[in-house]
Amino acid sequence: MSTATPSYDDLAAHFLRMHRFGHLGSIVSWDRAANMPPKGNDARAASMAELAALLHRLRTEPTLGDRLSRAEQEPLSDEQRANLREMRREWFLSTALPEALVEKRQLITARCEHAWRSQRPANDWAGFLENWRPVVAIAREEAALLADKTGLSKYDALMDRFEPGMTSAQVSRVFGAVRQWLPGLIDRVVERQAKDAVIEPVGPFPIAQQQVLCRKVVAMLGFDFEAGRLDTSTHPFSGGVPEDVRMTTRYREDQFLPALMGTVHETGHGRYEQNRPRELLGQPVSEARSMAIHESQSLSFEMQLGSHPGFAKVIAPMLVEAFGEQPAFEPGNLWRLMTRVKRGLIRVDADEVTYPAHVMLRFEIERPLIEGEIQPEDVPSLWDAKMIELMHLDTRGNFKDGPLQDVHWPEALFGYFPCYSLGAMYAAQWAAAMRRVMPDLDARIGRGDFAPVFDWLRQNIWRQASRWSTDELTIRASGEVLNPAFFKAHLEARYLG
Amino acid sequence: MSTATPSYDDLAAHFLRMHRFGHLGSIVSWDRAANMPPKGNDARAASMAELAALLHRLRTEPTLGDRLSRAEQEPLSDEQRANLREMRREWFLSTALPEALVEKRQLITARCEHAWRSQRPANDWAGFLENWRPVVAIAREEAALLADKTGLSKYDALMDRFEPGMTSAQVSRVFGAVRQWLPGLIDRVVERQAKDAVIEPVGPFPIAQQQVLCRKVVAMLGFDFEAGRLDTSTHPFSGGVPEDVRMTTRYREDQFLPALMGTVHETGHGRYEQNRPRELLGQPVSEARSMAIHESQSLSFEMQLGSHPGFAKVIAPMLVEAFGEQPAFEPGNLWRLMTRVKRGLIRVDADEVTYPAHVMLRFEIERPLIEGEIQPEDVPSLWDAKMIELMHLDTRGNFKDGPLQDVHWPEALFGYFPCYSLGAMYAAQWAAAMRRVMPDLDARIGRGDFAPVFDWLRQNIWRQASRWSTDELTIRASGEVLNPAFFKAHLEARYLG
Numbered sequence: 001m002s003t004a005t006p007s008y009d010d011l012a013a014h015f016l017r018m019h020r021f022g023h024l025g026s027i028v029s030w031d032r033a034a035n036m037p038p039k040g041n042d043a044r045a046a047s048m049a050e051l052a053a054l055l056h057r058l059r060t061e062p063t064l065g066d067r068l069s070r071a072e073q074e075p076l077s078d079e080q081r082a083n084l085r086e087m088r089r090e091w092f093l094s095t096a097l098p099e100a101l102v103e104k105r106q107l108i109t110a111r112c113e114h115a116w117r118s119q120r121p122a123n124d125w126a127g128f129l130e131n132w133r134p135v136v137a138i139a140r141e142e143a144a145l146l147a148d149k150t151g152l153s154k155y156d157a158l159m160d161r162f163e164p165g166m167t168s169a170q171v172s173r174v175f176g177a178v179r180q181w182l183p184g185l186i187d188r189v190v191e192r193q194a195k196d197a198v199i200e201p202v203g204p205f206p207i208a209q210q211q212v213l214c215r216k217v218v219a220m221l222g223f224d225f226e227a228g229r230l231d232t233s234t235h236p237f238s239g240g241v242p243e244d245v246r247m248t249t250r251y252r253e254d255q256f257l258p259a260l261m262g263t264v265h266e267t268g269h270g271r272y273e274q275n276r277p278r279e280l281l282g283q284p285v286s287e288a289r290s291m292a293i294h295e296s297q298s299l300s301f302e303m304q305l306g307s308h309p310g311f312a313k314v315i316a317p318m319l320v321e322a323f324g325e326q327p328a329f330e331p332g333n334l335w336r337l338m339t340r341v342k343r344g345l346i347r348v349d350a351d352e353v354t355y356p357a358h359v360m361l362r363f364e365i366e367r368p369l370i371e372g373e374i375q376p377e378d379v380p381s382l383w384d385a386k387m388i389e390l391m392h393l394d395t396r397g398n399f400k401d402g403p404l405q406d407v408h409w410p411e412a413l414f415g416y417f418p419c420y421s422l423g424a425m426y427a428a429q430w431a432a433a434m435r436r437v438m439p440d441l442d443a444r445i446g447r448g449d450f451a452p453v454f455d456w457l458r459q460n461i462w463r464q465a466s467r468w469s470t471d472e473l474t475i476r477a478s479g480e481v482l483n484p485a486f487f488k489a490h491l492e493a494r495y496l497g
Numbered sequence: 498m499s500t501a502t503p504s505y506d507d508l509a510a511h512f513l514r515m516h517r518f519g520h521l522g523s524i525v526s527w528d529r530a531a532n533m534p535p536k537g538n539d540a541r542a543a544s545m546a547e548l549a550a551l552l553h554r555l556r557t558e559p560t561l562g563d564r565l566s567r568a569e570q571e572p573l574s575d576e577q578r579a580n581l582r583e584m585r586r587e588w589f590l591s592t593a594l595p596e597a598l599v600e601k602r603q604l605i606t607a608r609c610e611h612a613w614r615s616q617r618p619a620n621d622w623a624g625f626l627e628n629w630r631p632v633v634a635i636a637r638e639e640a641a642l643l644a645d646k647t648g649l650s651k652y653d654a655l656m657d658r659f660e661p662g663m664t665s666a667q668v669s670r671v672f673g674a675v676r677q678w679l680p681g682l683i684d685r686v687v688e689r690q691a692k693d694a695v696i697e698p699v700g701p702f703p704i705a706q707q708q709v710l711c712r713k714v715v716a717m718l719g720f721d722f723e724a725g726r727l728d729t730s731t732h733p734f735s736g737g738v739p740e741d742v743r744m745t746t747r748y749r750e751d752q753f754l755p756a757l758m759g760t761v762h763e764t765g766h767g768r769y770e771q772n773r774p775r776e777l778l779g780q781p782v783s784e785a786r787s788m789a790i791h792e793s794q795s796l797s798f799e800m801q802l803g804s805h806p807g808f809a810k811v812i813a814p815m816l817v818e819a820f821g822e823q824p825a826f827e828p829g830n831l832w833r834l835m836t837r838v839k840r841g842l843i844r845v846d847a848d849e850v851t852y853p854a855h856v857m858l859r860f861e862i863e864r865p866l867i868e869g870e871i872q873p874e875d876v877p878s879l880w881d882a883k884m885i886e887l888m889h890l891d892t893r894g895n896f897k898d899g900p901l902q903d904v905h906w907p908e909a910l911f912g913y914f915p916c917y918s919l920g921a922m923y924a925a926q927w928a929a930a931m932r933r934v935m936p937d938l939d940a941r942i943g944r945g946d947f948a949p950v951f952d953w954l955r956q957n958i959w960r961q962a963s964r965w966s967t968d969e970l971t972i973r974a975s976g977e978v979l980n981p982a983f984f985k986a987h988l989e990a991r992y993l994g
Contacts, residue, residue, distance in 0.1 A: 023544040024521050027528055039724035040741030043778070047520035054551075227536035244537030281540070 007071035019282040030239040030246040034231045059094040086284035096149040109412045116410040125399040139412040155370040159415030162291040175360045189341045189495040198336045201328035205256040213322040214263040221267045236262045238269035245270045268301030275462035286465045295423025303352045304431045309335045310446030343391045345401040357390040359421040428490040433478040504568035516779040527736040527743040531728045556591040583781035593646040606909045613907040622896040636909040652867040656912030659788040672857045686838045686992040695833045698825035702753040710819040711760040718764045733759045735766035742767045765798030772959035783962045792920025800849045801928040806832045807943030840888045842898040854887040856918040925987040930975040
């Protein structure tokens with residue numbers, strides 16, 4: 001086949017091949033979380049490491065630099081050029097880290113994470129610290145290498161892998177603004193909700209019924225069950241591939257809201273994946289834009305739509321059908337249940353109002369930690385001070401519900417936390433943009449007509465994939481770059497309106 | 498690391514690496530059958546083809562021949578030497594087929610198999626024949642290349658991949674003996690059973706209860722659920738890896754015996770896999786000996802043990818617990834239900850007495866077909882003649898329950914069918930060997946004490962894996978090579994005793 005773009009075509013084939021190996025990795029990862037019996041773990045880990053090593057070799061193939069340069073001279077469409085930009089980025093970052101460091105990091109974090117599983121329940125900060133010091137050391141080493149290569153600061157270089165183009169200066173600007181008004185807003189919301197009479201739902205809520213309900217809600221939210229599944233795992237997540245998205249959730253008999261809202265959250269991730277541009281699948285330009293943009297989709301579903309009073313109206317009769325009539329299912333009461341704000345120690349249990357406090361606290365600790373401005377042993381006292389400041393909660397000596405609570409730090413996932421709250425802010429910005437073009441949006445949601453939400457997201461986010469930088473995507477979708485004022489307006493309207 | 502066997506060690510690492518990639522393939526294959534939604538199929542097929550191509554390259558690496566020869570000069574243990582023999586065999590066979598032929602075969606069989614799915618229900622032999630002629634042609638081409646390489650006849654060269662060392666001369670000898678007495682034995686058994694009063698079980702048998710029952714039976718049969726699973730798929734099979742065996746079965750509400758006995762069958766495969774020598778996993782010598790030996794394990798479970806009157810006694814109270822009391826569950830009646838013999842058109846529905854007739858018929862057709870002695874269009878009339886001869890059943894014009902019934906021929910799986918009945922014969926030979934050393938075996942089975950069966954199989958079959966040739970394994974386990982007299986004695990004792 002003769003072509004005017006031989007180097008580009010050859011690269012596209014190379015990346016498609018990596019994508020196919022990645023497909024296998026996605027499915028066996030999902031299987032590990034959803035299905036694998038305990039004795040399968042070692043053989044699975046060895047097999048996945050073999051695949052990771054293969055992918056690393058393919059990603060860092062020595063000839064790729066020249067091939068990229070040659071392709072850049074070819075007559076390409078804008079889309080192909082965007083694809084080439086993403087290819088170059090992937091190659092550039094992969095070659096920054098020597099394989100020995102990648103392997104060493106893997107060993108050190110696996111040891112720390114494994115011990116953490118028992119150290120956390122034992123509240124054993126001292127024991128954790130011993131394994132965590134080498135984790136921080138190797139993360140700094142990794143950050144230094146990436147910083148050298150990219151010209152970014154160390155922390156920014158780590159964050160850039162999850163959130164391309166985002167800098168800690170920008171995060172500080174955004175979080176700095178939120179920090180001004182959030183503690184006061186939490187106070188006012190908590191005070192105001194104290195006067196609400198909320199009727200608690202009465203369980204048990206049989207898991208079989210919860211599963212049926214969740215599947216119905218997922219289908220109502222437009223997830224294509226012909227191209228994906230909903231299963232159970234200890235830690236809910238969304239994985240698989242766009243043609244076969246694997247979402248998981250977890251159930252407990254005494255409550256139905258966590259599984260239901262968790263499922264709504266994963267459905268946002270799932271629909272983004274299912275609606276990435278099919279004709280480009282396998283190419284880097286078809287990948288999801290970033291972790292914050294991904295999170296903006298799950299939160300568009302869970303918070304903007306799923307915690308909307310109109311959604312409570314739609315869901316109420318489905319609850320009656322699933323569990324029988326009870327006073328708690330009255331739509332107004334249901335909505336109050338869904339939007340109850342409560343200061344707490346645990347990030348993953350937090351509501352949308354207090355959640356950013358958890359994230360800002362982590363950002364304010366992990367950034368200086370990676371930059372070498374503070375040391376691992378300084379973390380607990382900083383944590384305590386910030387928890388008092390942001391949430392009026394005393395956490396002294398309670399490491400397990402403090403700096404030991406997340407798996408991110410034992411795993412050296414530094415630079416990831418900000419994405420959660422950036423995602424919430426993007427989601428608020430998308431909702432505001434929708435309302436500008438669709439003034440009757442809220443009424444339509446209340447009638448169970450969610451199509452306008454999905455259409456807007458499909459057009460502005462899902463189909464765009466990695467065509468544009470995050471800032472350009474945001475401007476095209478909403479007229480400006482990330483602006484936390486939309487998030488503030490959303491919280492005020494919903495919780496103080 | 499210095500070592501006295503550098504070439505052997507290097508080969509062992511190479512084969513371990515292939516094994517790990519194979520692990521990924523096993524899990525995604527299982528997932529495709531058990532979980533994958535329909536729209537995931539194309540991407541999955543492409544990803545699995547990518548993995549197959551990688552494995553083919555690793556298997557046929559040009560340096561392997563020299564490395565094998567060097568390793569053969571090293572001071573190896575008997576076990577290492579057996580491993581090397583299996584490595585050489587795998588390499589030797591893999592290099593026989595050019596990649597172009599493998600790819601062409603894949604395309605031709607995929608087309609034939611895909612069309613067959615609708616041609617079979619439509620009874621469309623003429624339509625099928627059009628796609629099947631190229632399938633037979635490429636299978637002959639493949640057979641000719643393998644025959645050139647191995648010095649075997651064409652059909653034997655195909656069969657040798659599933660059943661190393663087995664020849665059509667040996668199969669003809671064995672099947673020839675069976676053919677002498679089987680049709681008469683079927684006649685006598687059917688006549689004798691006509692007098693039995695058998696009470697039919699009364700359904701429905703809720704699938705949830707069947708699942709609980711099957712799990713209990715599988716656990717009772719010693720399957721380790723910490724190293725495997727039991728799930729549902731359209732076509733029951735056993736897959737996965739020894740550390741994580743994935744068995745599947747299928748349920749229907751109106752009957753419980755097919756799912757139960759199918760599960761017992763798969764558990765035989767599953768325990769063989771789970772008990773292959775752990776310390777050698779990843780090396781060819783640890784692989785299951787052959788397809789017939791694998792089938793001898795599933796049939797040791799399903800037929801020798803699972804259809805034993807003592808097993809019916811053990812299982813009867815479990816049925817009462819699962820489905821409530823009913824007259825059909827009386828142990829004697831239950832056993833008559835389990836061992837009912839009925840001539841039929843469909844191989845997969847056949848009982849153990851008539852099953853060999855289905856297999857011999859296929860062997861007698863596919864062997865001359867591959868050798869070029871008959872042509873694809875000759876198959877239906879041969880089928881009809883042999884069905885009359887073996888089973889007194891007229892199948893003229895009924896292609897869908899005749900030569901169109903199996904997926905093997907559309908997929909060019911020639912040489913596989915004999916393994917099913919060889920497996921049944923090996924299983925009878927194992928049971929006879931067990932009884933020689935354990936005269937009280939039947940009484941112990943009746944008391945639910947199955948440990949002697951498992952211990953014998955573990956010691957003589959499972960732990961031996963591919964240490965010996967099939968004939969040597971058989972002699973070591975039972976004192977002689979395959980002897981169909983044991984199968985005859987088993988059927989006579991069970992059905993005419």
